[in-house]
Amino acid sequence: MQTRRWLALAAAVLVACGPRPAAEGATEGPSPLVIAAHPFPVELPVGSRLRLLSAIELRGDRPDFGGLSALEVDARGERFVALTDQGAWVEGRLQRAGGRLTAASEARFAPMLSGGVRPSPRMRDAEGLAIAAPDLSGPRHVGFERRKRVERMPGGAEGPGEGVIVAEPEAWLIPGPNAGPEALAAAPDGRILAVMEKPFARGEPFSAAWIGPGPEAPAPYRRATVPQLLPMSATGADFDDKGRLWLLMRDFDFAAGFSFAIVRFRREGDGFVDGEVMLEMPPGPGSDNAEGIAAWTDPLGRTRLLVVTDDNLNLLQRTVIYEFESPD
Template identity: 30%
Template sequence: MLWRSGLALILTVTTATADPLTFVRSWTLVSDRADFGGLSAIEMDSGDRAIVLSDRGPLFTLALDRAAMTVQIGTTPQPHPDRDSEGLARTDDTLFFSYEDPGRISAGDGTQVPSHPDFATYARNGSLEALAADANGTLYTLPERSGGTERPFPIYRYRGGAWDILATLPRTGPFLPAGADIGPDGLLYILERAFTPLGFRSRIRRMDPNTPGAGAETLLKTSAGRHDNLEGLAIWQSDSGATCLTMVSDDNFLAVQRTELVEYALTETLAEGATCN
C-alpha cells in the first residue's frame, strides 16, 4: 500500500509579486484495500504523519517518507465515525467529525456536540462539509451549500458550550466549501472546489477569526484539472519554519479519478531556506 507516481517541485521565491502559495509536490495514493478511497478530510501536526477520513467512515494513517517520496498507508485504532462523514478536526485529545446527512458534529467516542438550529435546515449532501479546531478547542464549521447562489456561507463557531455565527464567507463564482483548518498563524483557511467539464478547480481563502469583519483573502485559485477533487485541508509548520498546506482528494471510488495528496507552502514563510521537508 504505497505511493504511486509523484512530482516534486520546490521554488525559491524572492520577488514581491510572488503568488501567495507555492506548489511543493503531489502524490497519487493507491491501496489494495477496497475501503480506501472517498477521502474527505485530513489532519496533520507534522510532515511525516497524517490521519485521513473516508466519507464512508474508515480512518487511515499515512506515514510519509519525504526523502524517498513514498507514503505508507495503514489503519488506525481510533473509533470510526458514521458514513457520510465529511469534516475532521482534532483538539488536544479528541477527534471531531462533521456530517452532511443529517448535519451534525460528534466526538470520536460518539458523543454528539449540541446542534445549531440551522443545521437541520440544510439540504442533503449540502450540510457541514468543513470542520476546524483552534488551539483553545473552539470548533468552526460551515456548510457546503448556502441555499442561494448569491447567499454567503455562514461560519459557525462552537465555544463554551454554545454556537454563534462568527462571520459569513461571500459566495463568489462556482466554488463551494470543502475543507478548513486553523493555521499556525491562528487564521482560518478554507478550501473550496468547483466542478467543470474539464475537471475540478480548487480555491483557498483565509480570514482572521478574531477580526472577521476584515473579510477573506484569496490565496489560490487553480485552473480546471490542475488537481483532482481536493476536499480535505491540513496546515502545519515544518521544522525549518515553512507553513505547509496539505490537501487530499476524494476519488468517489471511481476509476476515472485518483486519490491525490497535494502540498503547497505559504510563500511568505519560505525565506532563508525554509521548506516543507
C-alpha cells in the same frame, strides 16, 4: 472539449453506481493498509500566491480505499489522520525526501463504529474533521452531511472511540444532501469552527458555527459566517499557527471537470476579514475533487498546506495529496 464532457458524465455515473459500502451492522477492527505513492505532475496557474512543493497520487491495497474527505496532520507535518465519506479512518505517516512527498507508510484502516457495529450509510457520511492536539492524540470532531451534525470522538493510542453528538442545530438544516458541516477547523482557543458546504443563498457568506470548548454534549454554540470570495463550495478548513483561517473550496463543471481554490482570512473576534485568494486551480489534469486541508509550520517557520482529494471510489478520479508553501 467533447472528450472532457463525456469523461465528466461518465464520472458522475460511476459516482452514483460505484462500489457499494460495507454493509450496515458489519463489524471490522483496524487493519494494516499498504499505500503505494507515485509522483503526480501539477502545473500551477500563473499568479498563484502559493508555491507547490510536491504532489503524490495514493493507491491502497483495499478495494474500499479512497473517498478521503478530510485531513489532519501533526505539528511536524508527518503523521496524518484522514477520514472517508463512507465512515472510515485512514491513518499513517508521510515521508519526504529532499523536501518532497514520496510515500505514505505505517498506514491502517479502521471503520467508524456505533455500538460496536457500522452505522447506517445515512449516519456515517463523514465529511469534516478537526483535531486540536498538535500530536493528534486528543478528541476528534467529525462533521456529518446527511444527518447534519458534529460528533466528538475520543482519540488516543488505541484509536478513536465512539462519538457523542455535540452540535445539531436547526440553523444547519439547509435543503439538499450536499449542505452539511463539511469544513471543520480547531482554533487556538479550543473551539471548533464548522463551516457549511454551501451558503443559504447564492452570493451570501457561508453559514458557520463556533462549537465548544469544553466536554459538554451538546456543546456551547455560537453562529458565525465566513465570506464567500469565489462561487465555490467550502470543503475543508484549518487554522495555522498564526491564527489565520485557510479555507479550501471546490467546484465541478460537467463540461470541464473539477477545480479548487484556497483562500485565507484573518480572524477578528468571532468573524473573518481581509480575505485573500491564494490559489485558483483550474479544471484540468492537475486538478481533482479537493476536500481536505491541513496546515503545519516547518522548522523554518513557514506555513505549509496539505490538500487531499476525494476520488469518490471512482476509477476516473484520483486520491492525491498536494503540499503547498505560503509566502508569509
